[in-house]
Amino acid sequence: xxxxxxxxxxxxxxxxxxxxxxxxxxxxxxxxxxxxxxxxxxxxxxxxxxxxxxxxxxxxxxxxxxxxxxxxxxxxxxxxxxxxxxxxxxxxxxxxxxxxxxxxxxxxxxxxxxxxxxxxxxxxxxxxxxxxxxxxxxxxxxxxxxxxxxxxxxxxxxxxxxxxxxxxxxxxxxxxxxxxxxxxxxxxxxxxxxxxxxxxxxxxxx
Amino acid sequence: xxxxxxxxxxxxxxxxxxxxxxxxxxxxxxxxxxxxxxxxxxxxxxxxxxxxxxxxxxxxxxxxxxxxxxxxxxxxxxxxxxxxxxxxxxxxxxxxxxxxxxxxxxxxxxxxxxxxxxxxxxxxxxxxxxxxxxxxxxxxxxxxxxxxxxxxxxxxxxxxxxxxxxxxxxxxxxxxxxxxxxxxxxxxxxxxxxxxxxxxxxxxxx
Amino acid sequence: xxxxxxxxxxxxxxxxxxxxxxxxxxxxxxxxxxxxxxxxxxxxxxxxxxxxxxxxxxxxxxxxxxxxxxxxxxxxxxxxxxxxxxxxxxxxxxxxxxxxxxxxxxxxxxxxxxxxxxxxxxxxxxxxxxxxxxxxxxxxxxxxxxxxxxxxxxxxxxxxxxxxxxxxxxxxxxxxxxxxxxxxxxxxxxxxxxxxxxxxxxxxxx
Amino acid sequence: xxxxxxxxxxxxxxxxxxxxxxxxxxxxxxxxxxxxxxxxxxxxxxxxxxxxxxxxxxxxxxxxxxxxxxxxxxxxxxxxxxxxxxxxxxxxxxxxxxxxxxxxxxxxxxxxxxxxxxxxxxxxxxxxxxxxxxxxxxxxxxxxxxxxxxxxxxxxxxxxxxxxxxxxxxxxxxxxxxxxxxxxxxxxxxxxxxxxxxxxxxxxxx
DNA sequence: CATGAATGAGATTTCATTCAT
DNA sequence: CATGAATGAAATCTCATTCAT
Numbered sequence: 001x002x003x004x005x006x007x008x009x010x011x012x013x014x015x016x017x018x019x020x021x022x023x024x025x026x027x028x029x030x031x032x033x034x035x036x037x038x039x040x041x042x043x044x045x046x047x048x049x050x051x052x053x054x055x056x057x058x059x060x061x062x063x064x065x066x067x068x069x070x071x072x073x074x075x076x077x078x079x080x081x082x083x084x085x086x087x088x089x090x091x092x093x094x095x096x097x098x099x100x101x102x103x104x105x106x107x108x109x110x111x112x113x114x115x116x117x118x119x120x121x122x123x124x125x126x127x128x129x130x131x132x133x134x135x136x137x138x139x140x141x142x143x144x145x146x147x148x149x150x151x152x153x154x155x156x157x158x159x160x161x162x163x164x165x166x167x168x169x170x171x172x173x174x175x176x177x178x179x180x181x182x183x184x185x186x187x188x189x190x191x192x193x194x195x196x197x198x199x200x201x202x203x204x205x206x
Numbered sequence: 207x208x209x210x211x212x213x214x215x216x217x218x219x220x221x222x223x224x225x226x227x228x229x230x231x232x233x234x235x236x237x238x239x240x241x242x243x244x245x246x247x248x249x250x251x252x253x254x255x256x257x258x259x260x261x262x263x264x265x266x267x268x269x270x271x272x273x274x275x276x277x278x279x280x281x282x283x284x285x286x287x288x289x290x291x292x293x294x295x296x297x298x299x300x301x302x303x304x305x306x307x308x309x310x311x312x313x314x315x316x317x318x319x320x321x322x323x324x325x326x327x328x329x330x331x332x333x334x335x336x337x338x339x340x341x342x343x344x345x346x347x348x349x350x351x352x353x354x355x356x357x358x359x360x361x362x363x364x365x366x367x368x369x370x371x372x373x374x375x376x377x378x379x380x381x382x383x384x385x386x387x388x389x390x391x392x393x394x395x396x397x398x399x400x401x402x403x404x405x406x407x408x409x410x411x412x
Numbered sequence: 413x414x415x416x417x418x419x420x421x422x423x424x425x426x427x428x429x430x431x432x433x434x435x436x437x438x439x440x441x442x443x444x445x446x447x448x449x450x451x452x453x454x455x456x457x458x459x460x461x462x463x464x465x466x467x468x469x470x471x472x473x474x475x476x477x478x479x480x481x482x483x484x485x486x487x488x489x490x491x492x493x494x495x496x497x498x499x500x501x502x503x504x505x506x507x508x509x510x511x512x513x514x515x516x517x518x519x520x521x522x523x524x525x526x527x528x529x530x531x532x533x534x535x536x537x538x539x540x541x542x543x544x545x546x547x548x549x550x551x552x553x554x555x556x557x558x559x560x561x562x563x564x565x566x567x568x569x570x571x572x573x574x575x576x577x578x579x580x581x582x583x584x585x586x587x588x589x590x591x592x593x594x595x596x597x598x599x600x601x602x603x604x605x606x607x608x609x610x611x612x613x614x615x616x617x618x
Numbered sequence: 619x620x621x622x623x624x625x626x627x628x629x630x631x632x633x634x635x636x637x638x639x640x641x642x643x644x645x646x647x648x649x650x651x652x653x654x655x656x657x658x659x660x661x662x663x664x665x666x667x668x669x670x671x672x673x674x675x676x677x678x679x680x681x682x683x684x685x686x687x688x689x690x691x692x693x694x695x696x697x698x699x700x701x702x703x704x705x706x707x708x709x710x711x712x713x714x715x716x717x718x719x720x721x722x723x724x725x726x727x728x729x730x731x732x733x734x735x736x737x738x739x740x741x742x743x744x745x746x747x748x749x750x751x752x753x754x755x756x757x758x759x760x761x762x763x764x765x766x767x768x769x770x771x772x773x774x775x776x777x778x779x780x781x782x783x784x785x786x787x788x789x790x791x792x793x794x795x796x797x798x799x800x801x802x803x804x805x806x807x808x809x810x811x812x813x814x815x816x817x818x819x820x821x822x823x824x
Numbered sequence: 825c826a827t828g829a830a831t832g833a834g835a836t837t838t839c840a841t842t843c844a845t
Numbered sequence: 846c847a848t849g850a851a852t853g854a855a856a857t858c859t860c861a862t863t864c865a866t
Contacts, residue, residue, distance in 0.1 A: 007825095030328040032238035035860060037828095046827040047862085057861065113327030119381040121236075121319030121327040157401060161379070165402040168378020172370045175325040195363055196371040200406035212845095217850085241835060252852045257837065419846095442740040444650035447839060449849095458848040459841085469840065499820060525739030531793040533731030533739040534648040566819055569810065576790045577814040584786020585779070587737040604775065608783040612818035613772055614705060624866095629829085653856060664831045669858065 015053050018043045019064050027106035031061055062127040068110045069130040073137055075100055080140045086148035090166070091194060093141070097170050098190040105181060108174060116171050138163055169197050221259050224249045225270050233312035233319075237267055237329065268333045274316045275336040279343055281306055286346045292354035296372070297400060299347070303376050304396040311384060322377050344369055375403050427465050430455045431476050439518035439525075443473055443535065474539040480522045481542040485549055487512060492552045498560035502578070503606060505553070509582050510602040517593060520586060528583050550575050581609050633671050636661045637682050645724035645731075649679055649741065680745045686728045687748040691755055693718055698758045704766035708784070709812060711759070715788050716808040723796060734789050756781055787815050 021043035025034040036057055040047045054060035079092040101108040113121070115134045145159035154162065170193050177184045227249035231240040242263055246253045260266035285298040307314040319329055321340045351365035360368065376399050383390045433455035437446040448469055452459045466472040491504040513520040525535055527546045557571035566574065582605050589596045639661035643652040654675055658665045672678035697710040719726040731741060733752045763777035772780065788811050795802045 011825095026328075028328060030238075032236075033328075036862085037860075040828090048827055048864085049825080051862070052825070109326045109328070113323070116378075116381060117319075117323040117327045119384040120315045120377075121323040121329060155401065155405060157398065161398050162402070164378045164382060165375055165398070168374040168376075169371055170374075172322075172374020173367070175322060176370060178325040192363065192367050192371070195361065196368070196403070198406065199361060200404065213849085220850090242837085243835080253836090254838080254853065255851055258850070263836070423846095438740075440740060442650070444648075445740075448841080449839075452849090460843085460848050461846080463841070464846065521738045521740070525735075528790075528793060529731075529735040529739045531796040532727045532789075533735040533741060534644075534646060534651075534727070535739060567813065567817060569813055569819075573791070573810050574814070574819065576794060577787055577810070577819075580786040580788075580790020581783055582786075584734075584782045587734060588782060590737040604779050604783070607773065607775060608780070609814070610818065610820035611773060612816065613775075613780065613783075614816035625828085632829090654858080655856080665857085666832065666859080667830055670829070675857070 011053070014045065014049070018045060018050060018053060018060070019067060022060060022064050023068070023106050023110065026061065026064060027109045031057075036060075062130070065110060065114050065127055065130045066133075068107050069114065069133045071107065072097075072100060072111050073133040076137050077140065080137070080144065086144050086151065086153055087198070089144055090141075090198075091190075094166075094170055094193045094197075095186070095190045098186040098193065101174060101177060102181075102184060102186040102189065105178060109178060112171055112174055116167055138167070141166060166197055169193050217259070220251065220255070224251065224256055224259060224266070225273060228266055228270050229274070229312050229316065232267065232270060233315040237263075242266075268336070271316060271320050271333055271336045272339075274313050275320060275339045277313065278303075278306060278317050279339040282343050283346065286343070286350065292350050292357065292359055293404070295350055296347075296354075296404075297396075300372075300376055300399045300403075301392070301396040304399065305392040307380060307383060308387075308390060308392040308395065311387060314380060315384065318377055318380055322373055344373070347372060372403055375399050423465070426457065426461070430457060430462060430465060430472070431479060434472060434476050435480070435518055435522065438473065438476060439521045443469075448472075474542070477522060477526050477539055477542045478545075480519050481526065481545045483519065484509075484512060484523050485545040488549050489552065492549070492556065498556050498563065498565055499610070501556055502553075502610075503602075506578075506582055506605045506609075507598070507602045510598040510605065513586060513589060514593075514596060514598040514601065517590060521590065524583055524586055528579055550579070553578060578609055581605050629671070632663065632667070636663065636668055636671060636678070637685060640678055640682050641686070641724050641728065644679065644682060645727040649675075654678075680748070683728060683732050683745055683748045684751075686725050687732060687751045689725065690715075690718060690729050691751040694755050695758065698755070698762065704762050704769065704771055705816070707762055708759075708766075708816075709808075712784075712788055712811045712815075713804070713808045716811065717804040719792060719795060720799075720802060720804040720807065723799060726792060727796065730789055730792055734785055756785070759784060784815055787811050 018039065022034070022039045025038055025042065036047050036050055039060070040050055043050075050060060054063060075096050076093060079096040080089050082089060082092055084092070100111075114130060118131075141163035142159045145154060145162040148154040149156055149159060173184065173189050173192065177189070224245065228240070228245045231244055231248060242253055242256055245266070246256055249256075256266065260269060281302050282299060285302040286295055288295060288298055290298070306317075319327070320336060323329075324337075347369035348365045351360060351368040354360040355362055355365060379390065379395050379398065383395070430451065434446070434451045437450055437454065448459050448462055451472070452462055455462075462472065466475060487508050488505060491508040492501050494501060494504055496504070512523075525533070526542060529535075530543075553575035554571045557566060557574040560566040561568055561571060585596065585601050585604065589601070636657065640652070640657045643656055643660060654665050654668055657678070658668055661668075668678065672681060693714050694711060697714040698707050700707060700710055702710070718729075731739070732745075732748060735741075736749075759781035760777045763772060763780040766772040767774055767777060791802065791807050791810065795807070
């Protein structure tokens with residue numbers, strides 16, 4: 001099977017090269033303003049080759065999104081499933097997400113654009129599979145909050161809402177990060193997120 | 207002058223009708239996937255008429271975004287400039303925003319898509335004027351936080367970051383709102399936002 | 413009939429104003445690149461008014477061309493019908509044409525574009541009537557040459573060809589005139605035309 | 619290199635086919651009244667193919683004009699640079715031009731429309747490069763006349779004007795040629811041109 | 825498999841013409 | 846009559862997709 005495997009390895013390498021080119025273009029210009037010819041150019045393949053490896057433009061995009069969300073989901077789920085208290089797990093989650101954002105902004109933009117922002121800032125219909133992966137993360141967050149509330153670690157707020165709230169804050173600095181990448185470190189972003197989310201902003205008793 | 211005024215009134219009415227049609231379509235499908243023909247159809251005008259009232263597609267979009275952001279900016283600035291302590295002003299801000307979101311989801315989607323999400327989820331180049339209006343709101347928030355910190359109402363965190371954080375949370379429930387509009391009231395959304403942002407989620411001392 | 417006459421006078425004045433605006437635009441930009449709205453603007457009328465006075469754009473153009481060619485034809489025919497020998501008549505013709513060219517370049521451009529250049533540099537289908545007027549001039553020239561040859565004033569060359577040749581030379585300086593209107597006087601142009609056409613350029617016997 | 623060459627050869631063949639179709643249409647109907655769809659139809663390609671080979675409609679037109687003027691310039695310059703006296707060179711020039719006109723009327727129409735008639739009958743902005751080529755011919759003519767005058771072969775008239783005058787006559791029969799192609803031979807046209815230009819039309823001393 | 829020329833549907837935009845006021 | 850808003854056909858141009866080499 002050496003032959004098949006070599007072929008298959010090549011195929012996968014080409015696939016990755018194409019996706020890398022596509023990531024850069026899609027993350028900067030969006031789906032509609034990126035043409036297949038551009039992607040092909042950038043990846044140094046002919047358009048026909050893109051169509052050999054992906055059904056059509058949507059499929060290529062879906063594959064890219066799936067890769068992106070999968071990468072995030074893997075790292076974030078790992079953080080959420082690590083040892084420790086609910087608070088420790090969430091802190092790990094926040095740190096991981098900040099790290100992912102800072103280390104690979106294009107991926108972050110795609111992730112954000114396809115998850116939190118997806119229903120609001122209208123984009124190309126996001127993939128079922130990608131959506132499901134993100135929901136898995138959201139559900140895990142919700143469970144953690146529910147458990148934490150039961151153990152009286154967190155205030156009594158609908159856990160689903162806490163999960164969305166955490167997403168909101170942990171995404172909040174992404175626009176600033178995109179604009180001035182050098183002004184942000186992952187550590188700072190994580191620290192900020194934790195302080196605002198877990199601490200109290202207001203110093204007076206409510 | 208009846209004649210001039212009547213003509214002009216009609217013109218403005220048509221302009222509004224076209225913008226209304228455009229708002230619905232753009233907010234659901236985005237700039238690129240909405241065609242001028244569709245907008246014309248929906249507004250019950252001929253394409254040519256759109257071009258009489260707007261230079262081109264971009265101009266129509268810009269006008270819509272400007273209207274949208276202006277509407278939000280006016281309401282939010284009013285809230286931020288009302289009487290009261292810094293906390294009260296911010297609470298008013300949160301309530302106003304929640305109210306705007308719940309009462310007019312398409313506007314909210316456009317607002318969100320063109321402000322917070324703009325740098326991340328790549329959209330059509332947003333208007334200078336609209337951007338400036340949003341920055342005005344952000345700056346006002348920042349000032350409020352700065353003043354509040356000086357008066358020891360808020361924790362010592364860079365005020366700009368607090369402003370971004372507040373934006374993050376107050377936008378956090380919009381995706382959920384878009385998906386199930388009937389499950390959310392403005393009051394609940396505002397209450398949630400305040401609780402998470404001002405209160406402490408974690409009950410243990412950090 | 414005072415009333416009808418006043419109306420009619422007004423109507424004719426408006427007609428002339430519109431044609432004046434149209435002349436400038438058509439002569440500089442050509443038929444296709446001049447819009448009815450532009451002509452209306454320039455003439456300070458509404459588009460509707462243009463359509464009250466002219467069937468459609470073609471008709472307006474035809475009317476303009478007819479006016480232009482009529483003006484030329486009148487002056488040129490007068491020159492050709494004046495007293496004198498064939499040579500004197502032709503000299504008068506050349507002087508008149510040079511004078512018309514120099515004094516009103518836009519008219520000259522339209523005249524040239526619709527007569528000599530018409531079959532070659534493709535323009536909008538020229539009017540039958542205008543064509544007929546020009547042919548009248550050509551025919552008159554031909555007769556003059558024929559008579560002149562009979563009286564042994566001119567070389568024996570097909571008179572039609574002499575007429576075309578004269579047209580060729582008398583038009584030859586128009587491009588230069590259009591480019592640098594101040595470098596040419598009617599007298600010089602006429603003198604040049606006569607020298608080349610009637611005299612001999614070559615000094616050796618053929 | 620067979621592969622590269624074959625592709626490129628095909629490409630050039632298609633380019634020529636498109637230009638041929640365009641030449642026919644442009645020379646008969648002009649730039650504005652010829653649509654890309656028509657050219658595509660006539661050339662039996664899809665519109666998209668035209669845009670693969672030419673930036674846009676203007677570029678296609680420019681390419682055609684450049685080809686046309688280049689072809690003429692090459693032949694005419696060759697005639698002007700051949701051996702012989704100034705008179706012989708000019709005679710060769712006249713013969714060559716007549717031959718080009720008679721043998722390929724569409725090319726002649728485009729050449730005339732873009733050179734002599736260009737400033738008068740308003741056309742689409744003519745190409746710098748094409749203009750420069752024509753000026754080269756004009757300059758060469760001027761030099762020849764200047765030299766000839768010095769050698770007392772020609773009358774003392776500004777050489778530039780003699781050049782324009784020769785152009786005027788040598789173009790003079792083109793309209794007639796276009797209308798009745800079968801009535802003209804290149805030899806006759808050339809003979810006529812020479813007789814009128816070099817000889818004297820008038821038999822009396824001026 | 826890889827290639828990239830060819831396709832043609834569809835989008836944006838212009839403008840001659842009409843017609844209600 | 847004058848007006849100019851409204852119309853919609855037609856033109857230019859782009860780009861996802863196919864397919865012969």
